[in-house]
Amino acid sequence: MYLKKRFIILFLLLGLAIIFGLVKGAVHIPLSDLLLKNNQAIFNLRLLRIVAAILVGSGLAVSGIALQAILRNPLAEPYLLGTSSGAGLAAVSAAILGLSRLYMPLAAFLGALASIILVYNLARERGMIADKSLILSGVIVSVAFSSIIVFLVSLFGNEAMHEMNWWLWGSLQVYDYKLLLLVAIPVILGICGIYLFAQDLNAISMGEEDAVHLGINTQAIKKILILITAIITASLICICGIIGFVGLIVPHMMRLVAGPNHKLLIPVTCLAASIFVVLCDLLSRTLFAPIEIPIGVITAIIGAPVFIILLKKGKRI
Amino acid sequence: MSALLKINNVSGGYYKEDVIKGVSLDVEGGDFLVIIGPNGSGKTTLLRMATRVLPLRKGEIFYQDKNISAMALKEFCKRVAFVSQDISTGFSFTVMELVLMGRIPHLKRLQFEGKRDIEIATEKLFLTDTFSLKDKRIDELSAGERQRVIIARALAQEPQLLFLDEPTSHLDIGHQIQTLDLLKRLNLKNKLSIVMILHDLNLAGAYSNRIALLDKGVIFKEGTPEEVLTYQNIEAVYKTIVLVDKNPVTGKPNLLLVPGEK
Secondary structure: OHHHHHHHHHHHHHHHHHHHHHHOOOOOOOHHHOOOHHHHHHHHHHHHHHHHHHHHHHHHHHHHHHHHHHHOOOOOOHHHHOHHHHHHHHHHHHHHOOOOHHHHHHHHHHHHHHHHHHHHHHHEEOOEEOHHHHHHHHHHHHHHHHHHHHHHHHHHOHHHHHHHHHHHHOOOOOOOHHHHHHHHHHHHHHHHHHHHOHHHHHHHHOOHHHHHHOOOOHHHHHHHHHHHHHHHHHHHHHHHOOOOOHHHHHHHHHHHHHOOOHHHHHHHHHHHHHHHHHHHHHHHHHOOOOOOOOHHHHHHHHHHHHHHHHHHHOOOO | OOOOEEEEEEEEOOOOOOOEEEEEEEEOOOOEEEEEOOOOOOHHHHHHHHOOOOOOOEEEEEEOOEEHHHOOHHHHHHHEEEEOOOOOOOOOOEHHHHHHHOOHHHOOOOOOOOHHHHHHHHHHHHHOOOHHHOOOEHHHOOHHHHHHHHHHHHHHOOOOEEEEEOOOOOOOHHHHHHHHHHHHHHHHHOOOEEEEEOOOHHHHHHHOOEEEEEEOOEEEEEEOHHHHOOHHHHHHHHOOOEEEEEOOOOOOEEEEEOOOOO
């Protein structure tokens, strides 16, 4: 009962956030005029952004939950395994090589996957994945790739950089609904896939050996989950660039609110992260309209204090 | 009848050198077997091999004549459970949530715990005297309470064989006796077979029907408490002089330590 009420509240909040997201913007369109024909172009664009925001929020936050649980590391987040810098490097290289913008998402996707494969293989030892080596390899690959990005940009000047700036700080400006659809499929399937492992995540979060004693094949499940989070993150990166904090902070906030049981935590986090990103996007385009602030900046500025407040309260609400 | 668990000439370890070097040990149904031995003798390693955490390098282990490495892990964990010294409290599950995790081997993927699972978990909470804690978070519990909850979770797996790795090491003497009494009761009444590592030799003598004394990765001596807990065996393995007496109440061997400096 109690639970149902909270879910209804979260759904209502998401509905409100969506309405706000549609109405507000560089131009204010009253709710009653939203569906008029001459507003249709704006309506469509805003709707695409909102869909993107929901995908980004749920995808990144649920990936963060899974990685934090399997690595039992509170600092784990979707970009930990080098996805962001791998995608960045591929995209910058593509820009320098003069590839058309059309190929940018594909390049980013492939770059992200390539870096995960690299990190994964660096961390593998006798067929096993040790958590610490995985995190360390992720950090090392990220640092190496980031420095190559800076190197390339400083050699080849501002042209490439200009193109990349929005991307390195994230933006939900999506023009192409086909691309959005293409990304939505792996992201949604990925989230459902992670949910299938909710029970295993509960056990693994208590420690890997502990999980083996409960009949869970931890090595196989870790590999599957790393692959799923990699696909989600790589897909999202190619439409909206790198949006920090969502995959790191929202899972922690929701653990404080909903507890660590993944059967509940995952759906609650999907809703909450969607609300969070829809609102952050709204702020990013309205605060200094018509200038758009990169959404990664907003998520960080809002995420940090909200998290600190929850942490200080230190209990389930 | 063949043994419940048959450990057949197994070797294994972590790095190049084997920690366990050719150990054979049978656990009979209804046993309360205590493994003793000095630090580094391989007690925990042996338990990790028997519960499929650590792969064997040599030998094999049979559970009711089935090679355990050929059993599905969940099938194995329906029959064999493990209780560790303590658990991580990084994720603050409630006691009930934790004990329900013991039902995982019995559930299919995406199958949520049903009424029956909650009944079983509740029964185990009562059995371990932790029902009043069921809504508390595991990081709020004392070490003694947490140990009983870990035992409740293992019991929720409904095992026939329970492994425990020094379950009393964090507990005061009151809680030590309470925990071991509980296990002895389960052993006698519910026919639960128990294999336990203990450091306290007197407790080992008091509760077990068999003791295996491990030294440098091999079994030095195995038998009844009276056969194993002799001053000769203890001195040979622990390099410590003890006097062996009888506990005046239980009649079991009672070891007295003799300080080297007076």
